[in-house]
Amino acid sequence: MxxxxxxxxxxxxxxxxxxxxxxxxxxxxxxxxxxxxxxxxxxxxxxxxxxxxxxxxxxxxxxxxxxxxxxxxxxxxxxxxxxxxxxxxxxHGLTQGMIEWVTGHVLRHHLEMDKHLFGQDGVWRTHVPPLAQDRPVTILGMGELGRACAATLAGLGFPVTGWGRTARTVPDVTTCHGANGLDAALSQAQILVLLLPDTPATANILSADTLAMLPRGAHILNPGRGTLIDDTDLLAALDSGHIARATLDVFRTEPLPANHPYWAHPKVTVTPHIASAxxxxxxxxxxxxxxxxxxxxxxxxxxxxxxxxx
Incomplete structure (x- = not known):
């Protein structure tokens, strides 16, 4: 038939x-x-x-x-x-694409590449970044994509913590779940990767209160969903210096309007929803x-x- x-x-x-x-x-x-x-x-x-x-x-x-x-x-x-x-x-294509985007931008932030890419001003800067083993990474969202990215980053030597609604087991990755687990996961994240789905429970999960839980100078990557971040609160945290930099691939309105503050902000990198196609x-x-x-x-x-x- x-x-x-x-x-x-x-x-x-x-x-x-x-x-x-x-x-x-x-x-x-x-x-x-x-x-x-x-x-x-x-x-x-x-x-x-x-x-x-x-x-x-x-x-x-x-x-x-x-x-x-x-x-x-x-x-x-x-x-x-x-x-x-x-x-x-x-x-496989979705998963591999996300692994490559997340790994590439985690390494970019970890190695502080932007200082050299955009700081060609004749100043010889000798600051050396730490090794991966001394740069904790937290991934919010331990579904298929989150687990794959966590395993890859752990394989590169990063201490990786994963958080989700339910407990997951990923070799070499510390996993947390529930509200108390979120506090612990954020408090040590020098680099935070958002890979949660868009649900009522995850809307604005990164707001003033949770941004304050991150260590000062943390970096944020969002290839998950635009609704995960309160944009006003993130911009304020960037302006205050509490958050060092953000690389964002997803937004509440796409394409991101040309007059949106993210485009002109010196601490924000916008990519056009290409992390996982x-x-x-x-x-x-x-x-x-x-x-x-x-x-x-x-x-x-x-x-x-x-x-x-x-």
Whole structure:
């Protein structure tokens, strides 16, 4: 029996996904029809981007699952019309991209590279940064991406502490959880990496009170979600010198407006939401495997817990 798969995303995404997704579905041995224009009642699976035109799932009466193209599901998880399994995107390309961005910027901050990149003023500065073993790093968010980044940084010799809602075990990484664990995780973080999901519980988790828990001179990296940081409080902490520098990849409004204070702030580096992008070829294999599982009656991968929001 032919499986009808609706690709619901922006037109440019269809142009880039059509070929690799077709190849992945064929390789998985699925008899399929992949289109952008099915009648809703004929659709078995939706390959989905939350910014697509599909917002009401009610007409999709035989829908078996929604397979998100993004790691983030905050724009769809609370949709009251969605009553089938929702899978978020977890794939090698996303994970490896995040590892590379986080590792690169942690090393940049650790080695204080900006002093040399932007301080070419004829002054011979002989300050030597500490070794990695003396630069504690804390990662807030110990999901798939957080654990992968923590393991990589620990392998480079950084003392790494991870924090999340639930206890996790990662070799060579100190893990904390719960409110008391957050205090402990922040208090020793010379470099803080934010990799939490966007949920009501994580909104503004970095605000005046929690910023004050960080050691003076701490550096902040946010490749997670823009809502994790109270922007006004971070700017104040940067201006006071309590926070030395911030590198931010995600924002409440994207693209970041040209008049936003982050652009002109001398202690802020803006990157345009590039820390972890979906790669079409590897993501297509993940989608095809989930459809194969659905047709075989096997459990879907990477299912979202709707009660937690991720």
């Amino acid at each position: 032919t499986v009808n798969i609706l690709f619901a995303a922006k037109a440019e995404r269809w142009d880039s996904y059509r070929t690799p997704l077709t190849a992945a579905l064929r390789a998985a041995g699925i008899d399929f029809d992949l289109r952008t224009d099915f009648a809703p009642a004929d659709v078995d699976y939706i390959v989905y981007a939350p910014n697509s035109t599909v917002q009401d799932f009610t007409p999709y009466t035989r829908l078996r699952a929604v397979l998100n193209l993004w790691a983030g599901v905050e724009d769809v998880v609370d949709n009251d019309t969605l009553h089938v399994p929702l899978a978020r995107m977890v794939d 979906t790669r079409e070829t590897s993501a297509s294999r993940v989608i095809a495997e989930n459809i194969r599982r659905g047709e075989a009656g096997e459990p879907f991968l990477n299912l979202v817990d709707r009660s937690l929001g991720y």
